[in-house]
Amino acid sequence: MEKLKEDVTDIVALLLDEKKYADLKAILITMNAPDIAILMEELPEPRVPAAFRLLPKELAAETFVEMSPDSQELLVRAFTDVELHAILDEMYLDDAVDMIEELPANLVTRILRNADPKVRVAINELLKYPADSAGSIMTIEYVDLKRDMTVEQAFARIRKTGVDKETIYTCYVTDRNRVLLGIVTGKTLLLSEPNTIVGDIMETNIISVDTSEDKEVVAHQFDKYNFLALPVVDGENRLVGIITVDDAMDVLQDENTEDFSKMAAITPSEDSYFHTSVFTHAKNRILWLLILMLSSTVSGMIISKYEKAFSALPLLVSFLPMLMDTGGNCGAQSSTMIIRGLALDEIRPRDFFKAVFKEIRIALLCAAVLCIVNAARIMVFYHDFRMVIITCSTLMCTVTLAKSLGCCLPMLAKLLKLDPAIMASPLITTIVDACSVLLYFNIATRVLSL
Amino acid sequence: MEKLKEDVTDIVALLLDEKKYADLKAILITMNAPDIAILMEELPEPRVPAAFRLLPKELAAETFVEMSPDSQELLVRAFTDVELHAILDEMYLDDAVDMIEELPANLVTRILRNADPKVRVAINELLKYPADSAGSIMTIEYVDLKRDMTVEQAFARIRKTGVDKETIYTCYVTDRNRVLLGIVTGKTLLLSEPNTIVGDIMETNIISVDTSEDKEVVAHQFDKYNFLALPVVDGENRLVGIITVDDAMDVLQDENTEDFSKMAAITPSEDSYFHTSVFTHAKNRILWLLILMLSSTVSGMIISKYEKAFSALPLLVSFLPMLMDTGGNCGAQSSTMIIRGLALDEIRPRDFFKAVFKEIRIALLCAAVLCIVNAARIMVFYHDFRMVIITCSTLMCTVTLAKSLGCCLPMLAKLLKLDPAIMASPLITTIVDACSVLLYFNIATRVLSL
Numbered sequence: 001m002e003k004l005k006e007d008v009t010d011i012v013a014l015l016l017d018e019k020k021y022a023d024l025k026a027i028l029i030t031m032n033a034p035d036i037a038i039l040m041e042e043l044p045e046p047r048v049p050a051a052f053r054l055l056p057k058e059l060a061a062e063t064f065v066e067m068s069p070d071s072q073e074l075l076v077r078a079f080t081d082v083e084l085h086a087i088l089d090e091m092y093l094d095d096a097v098d099m100i101e102e103l104p105a106n107l108v109t110r111i112l113r114n115a116d117p118k119v120r121v122a123i124n125e126l127l128k129y130p131a132d133s134a135g136s137i138m139t140i141e142y143v144d145l146k147r148d149m150t151v152e153q154a155f156a157r158i159r160k161t162g163v164d165k166e167t168i169y170t171c172y173v174t175d176r177n178r179v180l181l182g183i184v185t186g187k188t189l190l191l192s193e194p195n196t197i198v199g200d201i202m203e204t205n206i207i208s209v210d211t212s213e214d215k216e217v218v219a220h221q222f223d224k225y226n227f228l229a230l231p232v233v234d235g236e237n238r239l240v241g242i243i244t245v246d247d248a249m250d251v252l253q254d255e256n257t258e259d260f261s262k263m264a265a266i267t268p269s270e271d272s273y274f275h276t277s278v279f280t281h282a283k284n285r286i287l288w289l290l291i292l293m294l295s296s297t298v299s300g301m302i303i304s305k306y307e308k309a310f311s312a313l314p315l316l317v318s319f320l321p322m323l324m325d326t327g328g329n330c331g332a333q334s335s336t337m338i339i340r341g342l343a344l345d346e347i348r349p350r351d352f353f354k355a356v357f358k359e360i361r362i363a364l365l366c367a368a369v370l371c372i373v374n375a376a377r378i379m380v381f382y383h384d385f386r387m388v389i390i391t392c393s394t395l396m397c398t399v400t401l402a403k404s405l406g407c408c409l410p411m412l413a414k415l416l417k418l419d420p421a422i423m424a425s426p427l428i429t430t431i432v433d434a435c436s437v438l439l440y441f442n443i444a445t446r447v448l449s450l
Numbered sequence: 451m452e453k454l455k456e457d458v459t460d461i462v463a464l465l466l467d468e469k470k471y472a473d474l475k476a477i478l479i480t481m482n483a484p485d486i487a488i489l490m491e492e493l494p495e496p497r498v499p500a501a502f503r504l505l506p507k508e509l510a511a512e513t514f515v516e517m518s519p520d521s522q523e524l525l526v527r528a529f530t531d532v533e534l535h536a537i538l539d540e541m542y543l544d545d546a547v548d549m550i551e552e553l554p555a556n557l558v559t560r561i562l563r564n565a566d567p568k569v570r571v572a573i574n575e576l577l578k579y580p581a582d583s584a585g586s587i588m589t590i591e592y593v594d595l596k597r598d599m600t601v602e603q604a605f606a607r608i609r610k611t612g613v614d615k616e617t618i619y620t621c622y623v624t625d626r627n628r629v630l631l632g633i634v635t636g637k638t639l640l641l642s643e644p645n646t647i648v649g650d651i652m653e654t655n656i657i658s659v660d661t662s663e664d665k666e667v668v669a670h671q672f673d674k675y676n677f678l679a680l681p682v683v684d685g686e687n688r689l690v691g692i693i694t695v696d697d698a699m700d701v702l703q704d705e706n707t708e709d710f711s712k713m714a715a716i717t718p719s720e721d722s723y724f725h726t727s728v729f730t731h732a733k734n735r736i737l738w739l740l741i742l743m744l745s746s747t748v749s750g751m752i753i754s755k756y757e758k759a760f761s762a763l764p765l766l767v768s769f770l771p772m773l774m775d776t777g778g779n780c781g782a783q784s785s786t787m788i789i790r791g792l793a794l795d796e797i798r799p800r801d802f803f804k805a806v807f808k809e810i811r812i813a814l815l816c817a818a819v820l821c822i823v824n825a826a827r828i829m830v831f832y833h834d835f836r837m838v839i840i841t842c843s844t845l846m847c848t849v850t851l852a853k854s855l856g857c858c859l860p861m862l863a864k865l866l867k868l869d870p871a872i873m874a875s876p877l878i879t880t881i882v883d884a885c886s887v888l889l890y891f892n893i894a895t896r897v898l899s900l
Contacts, residue, residue, distance in 0.1 A: 031655075032655075032657065032675060034674045034675055155640070158640055159641060162637065162640065162641060168637050168640065169636065169637075169678075186618075186619065186636055187619075190608055190609060190618065190636075191612060191613055205480055205481075205482075207482065222699065223699055223703060225484055226699075228619075228678065228695070245678070245695055246676035249672065249673055249676075249699060249702070252699070252703070253673060253702070256706045257790055257794070260709075260710075260713075260786050260789075260790045261787075261790075263710075264785075264875065265783060266783050266786065266787070272791070272794075273787055273788075273791040273797055274801070274804070274808075278815065279815065281787075282812045282819075285780075285783050285816055286815075286816050286819050289779055289780065289783075289816060289819075289820060290819070290823055292775060292776070292779050293772055293775070293823070296771045296772045296775040297771075297772050297827070300768035300769055300770070300771050300772055303767055304765065304768035307764045310764075311764065314754070314761065315754065317753055317754070317757075317760065317767055317770075318751065318753045319750055320750070320767075320770060320771075321746045321747075321753070321770075321774065321883050321884075321887065322743055324771065324775075325742060325746040325774075325876075325879065325880060325883065326742070326746070328876075329715055329738070329742050329743075329876050330739065332714045332715065332875065332876060333715060333716050333735050333739075335714075336710050336711065336713070336714035336716065337711075337714075337716070337731075339710075340707055340711075341722070344703070344707070344722075346722040347724070351724070354724070355723075358724075358728060358731070361728045362728050362731045365728065365729070365732035365736075366732050366735055366736050366739060369736050369740070370736075370740065370743055373740060373743070374743065425714065425782065426779050426782060429775065429778070430775060433771050434771075437771065
């Protein structure tokens with residue numbers, strides 16, 4: 001596969017060099033838009049517009065939507081006004097809005113100038129919704145039916161208007177004020193008699209979302225209810241748009257990526273790895289690195305208070321990495337399980353005590369096993385029973401503390417309406433480190449009677 | 451919302467207590483299957499079968515599919531043979547197979563005995579596919595058309611057979627040997643004239659997957675191409691089933707959960723947090739904790755070799771947590787970005803050097819900022835220029851090393867066909883710890899001329 005892709009890129013570059021446009025076009029039209037988009041990203045920049053112009057109108061629009069913001073900008077700059085108009089004409093409105101949000105202002109002006117007046121108004125309307133809202137990912141291209149239509153009339157309407165709609169498989173029944181009355185699926189319509197009244201077969205027990213609803217919440221509705229599309233309504237229950245499953249899937253993937261970033265102490269970014277500059281990558285990472293570096297000096301300050309202890313028994317210092325790492329790993333395990341459970345709605349804020357109780361029991365089990373192995377190791381290599389007492393009691397406390405904190409902090413964040421993902425491994429490790437160092441030297445001074 | 455759900459649970463329990471079944475049924479039938487399933491999970495176990503029996507047949511099957519394996523088992527045990535037959539009759543085959551895979555053997559025998567002979571054969575057929583293959587998540591209930599049918603005949607066939615099909619929005623055109631010739635969407639059929647020949651409007655440039663394809667790869671195809679369904683073929687390109695977008699979304703979410711677990715050094719489990727016992731949780735976590743605990747003793751052994759250094763300058767020890775934590779955090783950031791990029795196909799194995807080069811530049815930028823802040827802090831609090839030299843040069847090396855390893859190890863895992871997610875923060879932290887401790891004391895002994 002991998003090898004094949006490289007070959008195709010080489011062939012395309014060659015055909016462009018030799019200006020064999022007809023052959024190239026013959027290859028491109030057998031491909032799917034997402035694959036053509038990947039291919040275009042691999043071509044040298046100056047060649048992209050030439051290759052893109054070979055695509056038939058519809059495939060061109062589909063490919064354009066799949067390309068990275070950088071390549072879209074490159075193309076928009078290269079397009080004539082006529083070409084720009086043609087592409088906009090073929091694009092779904094929600095895709096056009098997504099693109100516009102990424103482009104510099106002067107190109108946006110040019111795009112809006114080249115759009116049909118109706119499209120321009122619709123785009124401006126959609127641009128008003130906040131970035132993370134249901135409104136920002138919806139499209140206004142849906143099939144609307146009336147309650148008193150027959151199935152036959154419904155099909156006539158779908159045939160007339162359906163070609164430009166993002167989906168025709170879920171149709172929306174509205175009254176004259178655009179208030180959403182019901183939905184009827186293409187399957188129901190197809191399996192009903194032609195003279196059936198739409199109002200009699202529509203589903204009225206509808207799940208809809210408000211334009212201001214968080215898009216992540218919307219994506220989870222798709223995951224939970226297996227929808228193909230979901231209606232978006234305003235405060236008066238008037239239908240303003242629909243969200244389709246492909247957009248929901250993108251949101252779900254973006255949200256997962258965001259959680260991965262946050263949990264690794266990185267400020268999330270929307271761009272892909274290679275489309276983000278070194279400087280931006282560094283900027284996204286440095287803030288948390290600084291915060292965590294400075295807070296880990298607390299552990300250092302605690303250590304320096306116990307100079308006497310580790311001067312008396314230098315072996316004490318050599319168990320620090322083991323204790324700190326194990327505490328960090330235990331915290332990482334619990335916080336990850338809890339953060340993921342909260343994201344998937346498997347754990348709810350009211351399960352707080354149930355979860356903490358569970359984590360404490362897990363911690364005791366894990367700590368017991370770790371202590372046994374640790375004690376055996378120390379007795380075999382160092383024959384020092386005092387170290388067994390000191391390290392095992394510290395381990396016991398650290399593991400329990402790490403797992404409790406790993407459970408409590410994300411849940412508290414959720415209760416405070418913060419994102420639980422920031423309460424992940426790096427932060428918890430830093431807190432647990434300080435506590436375990438304090439515990440360790442305290443226990444050590446007592447056992448060694450210093 | 452949260453409050454409302456609790457209220458509903460209380461009301462349902464109350465209605466069950468007072469045997470007000472008609473009222474309860476009236477409430478339940480206004481709800482969606484996933485919500486009823488959640489409600490059932492909250493009821494006391496002995497009440498679940500009584501509540502479940504109130505559901506109309508179709509809703510009962512839909513609800514059953516959404517329930518946890520434990521509750522499904524509880525219900526199957528409570529069902530009479532007639533009830534079991536009725537539920538099986540309403541379920542899609544892929545859902546029935548998913549359920550059977552989770553049940554104990556004696557219940558499976560009972561289920562198969564109560565299924566229609568045709569269904570039994572189909573279930574047995576599907577059970578043969580390996581757990582992570584496309585075959586294991588596909589359904590065999592699709593609409594198949596013939597190439598020489600007219601659109602009108604196609605609709606007649608959809609009307610006749612469509613009610614039991616998982617989707618009617620993508621239809622599959624096969625020849626008499628079931629070889630897949632093309633696909634035609636419901637939209638195309640609806641927008642075509644009744645006497646058009648299916649063979650003329652079908653899409654022949656089809657993306658299909660093999661029954662043995664990894665289900666994660668399949669899920670990514672949905673994400674990339676925005677499909678609603680994908681055909682599954684055997685070695686001879688014969689159509690054996692289809693996979694629908696809702697199942698692909700589930701696979702995508704499961705895969706993300708699996709990555710989160712692995713990256714936190716947890717053996718992944720398929721069950722939800724509260725459906726997994728304390729013992730199983732502990733078992734899933736202890737293996738990596740032990741491995742990492744034992745490997746972190748390497749850092750300890752290195753430290754104990756440098757007793758002389760930290761006896762001479764005890765302040766050295768107090769910077770250990772800062773150095774180890776920062777190294778760990780830097781490694782976590784890089785490995786997370788690379789693992790996620792590989793999972794999303796944004797980073798490919800052949801980008802190895804490009805990625806390493808990028809990470810090194812990011813590392814140098816981050817390290818520079820960290821060193822400046824660290825130097826300032828030490829000069830203000832300790833006025834010790836030697837410590838500035840020692841800690842900053844160690845930081846510089848540790849950060850660069852951590853980010854390079856965080857980049858290389860997941861990519862190497864990918865090249866070796868291993869899962870990159872195991873090369874995540876905990877493992878990298880342990881390796882970086884050992885290296886940074888070694889570097890630190892080496893630099894220290896040189897600077898302090900010990």
